[in-house]
Amino acid sequence: MTFYNVDKSNNKTNKTTLKMALYQRLQGRKVRPHVFTCEKTDFLKVSTVLAAISMMSFGSTQAYAADDCIARGDLDQMYCDMDGDLVADAPAADQQVDPDTLVFAYTPVEDPAVYADIWEPFLEHLEKVTGKDVHFFAVQSNSAEVEAMRSGRLHVAGFSTGPTPFAVNLAGAVPFALMGADDGRFGYTLQLYTRVDSGINSLADLKGKRVAHTSPTSNSGNLAPRALLPGQGIVPEQDYEVVYSGSHDQSMLGVVAGDYDAAPVASEVVERMAQRDLYDPADVKILYESKPFPTTSFNYAYNLKPELIEKIKEAFFTFDMKGTALGEEFKGVTKFVPVTYQKDWDVIREIQAANGVKYTPDNLK
Numbered sequence: 001m002t003f004y005n006v007d008k009s010n011n012k013t014n015k016t017t018l019k020m021a022l023y024q025r026l027q028g029r030k031v032r033p034h035v036f037t038c039e040k041t042d043f044l045k046v047s048t049v050l051a052a053i054s055m056m057s058f059g060s061t062q063a064y065a066a067d068d069c070i071a072r073g074d075l076d077q078m079y080c081d082m083d084g085d086l087v088a089d090a091p092a093a094d095q096q097v098d099p100d101t102l103v104f105a106y107t108p109v110e111d112p113a114v115y116a117d118i119w120e121p122f123l124e125h126l127e128k129v130t131g132k133d134v135h136f137f138a139v140q141s142n143s144a145e146v147e148a149m150r151s152g153r154l155h156v157a158g159f160s161t162g163p164t165p166f167a168v169n170l171a172g173a174v175p176f177a178l179m180g181a182d183d184g185r186f187g188y189t190l191q192l193y194t195r196v197d198s199g200i201n202s203l204a205d206l207k208g209k210r211v212a213h214t215s216p217t218s219n220s221g222n223l224a225p226r227a228l229l230p231g232q233g234i235v236p237e238q239d240y241e242v243v244y245s246g247s248h249d250q251s252m253l254g255v256v257a258g259d260y261d262a263a264p265v266a267s268e269v270v271e272r273m274a275q276r277d278l279y280d281p282a283d284v285k286i287l288y289e290s291k292p293f294p295t296t297s298f299n300y301a302y303n304l305k306p307e308l309i310e311k312i313k314e315a316f317f318t319f320d321m322k323g324t325a326l327g328e329e330f331k332g333v334t335k336f337v338p339v340t341y342q343k344d345w346d347v348i349r350e351i352q353a354a355n356g357v358k359y360t361p362d363n364l365k
Contacts, residue, residue, distance in 0.1 A: 074169045074359050078150075079302065086342045088172040088302035098305045099155060102130065102312075105137040105145055106158040107296055110249040112138030121324040122315075126156075129315035130308065142217060143364045146171045155301050156312060161188075161266075161348060162219035164297045168341055169359035172302035175345070177316045178295050179330055180337035187292030190220040190228070191270065193255050193284045194262040203234045203288055209261035211240045212251040217357075217364055219293060219348055221248055225264040227354045228290055249273060256283055264288075268295060272329060294344050298336065 069080035079088035090096065104123060109115050116136050123134045137154060139145040142163040148154035150171035159167045159175075167173035180186035194200045200209065213236070214221025222244075226236050236242050243260065245251040251263035252270050256279045267289075274281050300312050316336040321327035327334065357363060 074165075076170050076172075076359075079169075079172050085340070087168055087174045090306065091303050096303055096305045097152070097301075098308055099132070101133040101135055102126065102155045103135045103137050103148075103153060104156045105139045105148065105154055107160040107163075108139050108141055108145065108247070110247060118325045118329045122319055122321075122326055125319050126312070126315040129318070130311040132308075142166070142215070143361070146173075146364055149173055149299075149301055152301070152303075155304060156299070158296045158298050160218065160296055161293055162217045162221070162223055162352075163364065164299075164341070164345060165349060165352060165357075166217060166359055166364045167297075167299060170361060170364065173297075173299035174302050175297035175299050175339060175341045176313060177298040177336040178339050178344070179321075179333040180335060181332060182334050184337050186295055186333070186337055186339075188220070188266050188268040188295050189292055190224045190264050190288075190290040191267045191286050192225070192262060192264045192288040193252065193270070194287055195255060195258065195283060196285050198261060200262060200287065203229065203232050206234055206240045206262055206287075209240045210243055211236070212245040212254050212260035212263040213242050214245055214248050214251050214263075214265070216244070218248075219351065220266040220290070221251065221264060223351050223355045223357065224290060224293070227351045229288070232288065249278070252279060252284075256280075262287065268330075271331065275329075275331065293347065294339065297339070297341075297345075 069077075069082070071080065071082050071084065073081050073086060075081055075088055081087065082089055104119070104126070106115055106119060116138065119136060123136060126132075127134045137148065139148065142160065145154070145157060145159065146163065146167050149157055149167060157167070157173065159173060164173070164175060168175065178186045192203075200206060213225065216222055229236060234240070240261075245254055245260070245263070248265045248269040251260065251265050252273060254260040255263045270279075273279055298316060300309050304312070317338065319336065321330070321334050
């Protein structure tokens with residue numbers, strides 16, 4: 001297993017590597033995965049440029065889809081949905097891919113290096129079952145992760161709840177698994193926190209306050225509060241100021257530090273933060289908690305060969321988290337459970353529709 005990181009060293013070497021990769025893409029050659037050690041802003045530019053170049057090679061495919069596809073729904077013009085399951089149909093056999101190396105990414109987190117270690121036991125299992133080399137790719141943002149799959153540089157990925165529909169519609173991601181318990185249960189809740197000494201004791205007390213939302217596409221960190229809180233008598237933007245923190249971790253740490261008066265966050269994220277002693281639960285209290293939502297989805301790229309897809313699924317559904325770093329990190333879950341985007345993301349699509357969300361690159365922040 002290889003860990004792909006993004007840091008600030010060796011920029012000169014990277015630029016040379018990037019130029020060669022871009023040149024090879026333009027020439028239609030296969031490009032081996034590289035470690036881009038550039039700054040976050042440069043990395044996002046890299047993702048955008050590679051995606052744009054990849055789109056050149058998809059030109060004929062797009063034209064074919066645009067002319068011949070009569071059922072697409074919200075999917076990008078690169079894809080078609082003739083069977084009506086809301087995810088991209090597999091392409092023709094001659095367009096399916098069977099890479100020597102599988103690239104895996106997990107949703108952006110505060111400390112990617114920690115998660116590379118946590119995921120190592122599973123990725124070794126994935127290597128064994130598929131017979132492929134597997135590289136862990138540390139992504140810096142939801143948009144970078146979606147672009148990586150769209151451009152064909154990412155084959156298996158965990159997308160956060162809110163960004164999952166963007167990955168499905170813009171990148172051809174196909175959700176097939178979630179982390180769950182022995183009995184198959186899964187899910188997390190929106191929890192709205194404030195400090196115990198804030199003087200805020202109800203949602204009504206948030207009026208005139210400064211509340212941290214995570215990012216525009218986040219489910220529990222932004223879209224769900226906007227859809228659910230008005231029914232509780234409090235309207236984001238109208239009754240309180242919304243400030244985007246950038247992540248659930250930053251929202252929670254900001255509340256603890258007193259930078260924000262309150263914050264809606266994902267229960268599973270703050271539980272893991274507490275387990276790592278990143279904050280003291282005694283310092284905060286919950287003002288509101290929603291019903292459960294689906295957690296991070298695990299997806300394969302729509303254009304992988306069917307035989308490889310089955311091996312990927314086999315690896316997920318035969319992995320026992322008990323006694324592994326993954327099981328220790330994600331308390332309360334013991335295995336991966338099967339899901340479908342059409343059924344299990346219905347509530348998320350409803351929340352996003354209520355917020356007027358359109359699945360475009362510009363709306364993926």
